[in-house]
Structure formats: structure tokens, C-alpha cells
Amino acid sequence: MIEAALQGFVTQLERRFDPRAELSLADLQSVAEDLLKLCRGLDFGRLDLQEAGPGQEVLHNLSVSSKGGPSIYLVSDGPGVTSRPHEHKTWAVIVGIQGCEINTRFQSVVKDSRQVVAVDSVNVGAGQLLWMLPDEIHATSVLGEQATFHLHLYGSALHAVPPFQSRCFEASPA
């Protein structure tokens, strides 16, 4: 059962790290690699979850903590979907399952400003990983015509972090 396996992963994670602790990039890399190993043995197609159509974004709750702790979602973005630059206000680990998205990282033009400029970008396709600290800023864009499925593990459940709009930034030309 996929949900049970993911719930087990989160339970192990909560034993390994103090939920209030800040995780380092090395910690996040280790978590991401462990989650990828687990995902390799799971057939997400068996869940028969809705795949996003063109321009559509679909969020599936797979292991969401009612207490607001670490939670796992399966996100499907359709062709043409892009997100505004945003931060998560919690750490994030992303595992590509299907399709490919371009992740562009940004930094503030001036410290603490909401104006940001692109720094670099990396593609996250099936079997590829991304991990981010709470204040890292990124935007995503679906590459190609195939809808994506990406597994998102956050240190805090989405219902426990500030609303998406308040976590967004304005991109300035590079």
C-alpha cells in the first residue's frame, strides 16, 4: 500500500529529526535519496490518480499530518503550467515521478526585498531530485507536452504554512 509506505517514511523521519530542528542541505539530500529509493519500489500508477490536463494543477494528499508536521503530496501539473517565484517557509524535497519540470532558482535583488532575479535552473525529470531550505525561492515550469507527477515532501503540511500568495515574489529581468 503506497500511502502506508509513505506514512512509514514520515514516521521514521520524525524519529530521526526533531520536528522543530532546522534541517541542513546535507540532511535534506539524505532524506531525498532515501525517498527516491522508496519511490523506486512503488508503482504510483496503481493509485489511478487524476493526471492534470493542459494548464491544470492537481494536488493529491498522500500522507498529510493533521498536526501540521512532515507531509507528502503528489502534484500533477499539465503542459503549459508555470508557477510564480515562491518560497515554502518549510524545507522541501521533490522526487520526479513522470514528465519533466524546469526549476528556476531566484535570489532577492536587495536583501529582504520581494523583487527577485533568476540565478540558475535545473530540470527535474523522473528519478531526479530537488531539495530546498525554507527560504530558498524557486519557480517551476512544465517542460514539454507530458503532464508531470512529482512527489513533494514538506517539513510542514501545506495547511500549516502561510498561504501561497503571501510566499510569492516578483521576478525582475536578469
Ligand SMILES: [Fe+2]
Ligand atoms: Fe515550490
